[in-house]
Each structure stands twice: as C-alpha cells, then as structure tokens.
Amino acid sequence: MKHTFDHAIIQKKDLLLLVLLLAGAGVLALGLSLFGGTGTRVAVYVDGRQQEIHALQEDGSFLIRDGAGNENLVVIEDGTVRVEEANCPDRLCVRQGRISRSGESIICLPHKVVIAVEGREGETGTDAVVR
Numbered sequence: 001m002k003h004t005f006d007h008a009i010i011q012k013k014d015l016l017l018l019v020l021l022l023a024g025a026g027v028l029a030l031g032l033s034l035f036g037g038t039g040t041r042v043a044v045y046v047d048g049r050q051q052e053i054h055a056l057q058e059d060g061s062f063l064i065r066d067g068a069g070n071e072n073l074v075v076i077e078d079g080t081v082r083v084e085e086a087n088c089p090d091r092l093c094v095r096q097g098r099i100s101r102s103g104e105s106i107i108c109l110p111h112k113v114v115i116a117v118e119g120r121e122g123e124t125g126t127d128a129v130v131r
Contacts (some may be wrong), residue, residue, distance in 0.1 A: 060075075061084070066111070076102075081115060093108035
C-alpha cells in the first residue's frame with residue numbers, strides 16, 4: 001500500500017516544519033499584542049537630533065519642516081501617530097500607517113526624520129540606540 005506522501009512535493013517533515021513555524025509565529029504575535037507596552041509620548045528626531053516631544057494621548061497635528069523645503073505632516077489621534085502627508089519622493093513614511101506601541105517608529109529617510117513612540121520617562125525597553 002502506497003502512502004500519500006511518498007512522491008509528494010511536500011514531505012511529512014516539510015509539513016510538520018511549516019505547522020511548527022506557523023504556531024511559533026502565532027505565539028509570538030499573541031505575546032506581542034498582549035504584553036507589548038503602549039507608548040505615552042512621541043519623540044521627533046531630525047538628522048539624529050531630538051526636535052520635539054508630544055503626548056500620545058493629546059490629539060493634534062504638527063508640521064516638521066527643515067530649511068531645504070522638506071515637510072512631513074504628523075497627526076496624533078486616538079492614541080496613535082501617523083504621517084499624513086510628506087513631500088518626499090517615495091512617501092514610504094505615509095504608507096507605514098499608524099503606530100502606538102513603545103519602540104515603534106516611522107522613518108522618512110529622504111528627510112532624515114524619525115518619529116518614535118516611547119514609554120514613560122526613564123522607562124527602558126528592549127531596543128536601544130548605541131552611539
């Protein structure tokens with residue numbers, strides 16, 4: 001009697017590995033969603049220097065501008081932050097969507113802008129920047 005997996009493209013071991021990888025990814029995603037820290041503030045860095053800090057719980061918008069004509073319109077609403085408009089060529093920062101968890105960031109490389117969600121003052125996360 002022949003088994004189904006004798007001449008199949010996907011062997012039993014491949015299927016088992018796929019199931020284990022999917023289960024691991026599911027556990028990781030669940031852990032991040034349950035235990036990931038919600039940020040409390042938004043820090044704006046331009047060319048590596050901190051320019052502004054805003055409370056994540058206060059709705060509003062602000063424009064990041066530099067002397068070269070680069071502009072990013074940032075909107076904070078409902079505990080999230082996003083870049084609504086930018087005049088960079090690829091607009092990847094706009095397409096990154098909303099962020100709200102500590103450690104997440106939106107980066108506009110052409111304008112050298114980083115918008116980072118941070119936790120409470122003095123709180124350290126798993127990520128760090130070393131200079």
